[in-house]
Amino acid sequence: MAQNGFFRNAMNAMVASRERQARRYVAxxxxLLDDETLKAAxxxxxxxxxxxxxxxYMF
Structure with a gap:
């Protein structure tokens, strides 16, 4: 298995961080929705x- 380079590791870390940020934002x-709407979804x-x-959030 080849090792990832510095820039690939940095990009992967940035993408993972933005995914976590997006999940928190959506949650x-x-x-803000009522319990009935949440349950229906x-x-x-x-x-x-x-x-x-x-x-x-960092940004």
Whole structure:
């Protein structure tokens, strides 16, 4: 298995960070909906609150 180069590792880390940021953003947006709408969409408030926590946004 070949090792990844510096720039590939940096890009992978940046993409992973932005994915986590997007998941937190979506979870926070969904938390604005009422419980009935969340349930109809297959979500629950406790899971979304857990997903909305995390490190603060860098950007």
């Amino acid at each position: 926070n947006a969904l938390l 297959g979500h629950n408030r406790a899971d979304l609150e857990r997903r909305s926590k995390g490190a603060p």
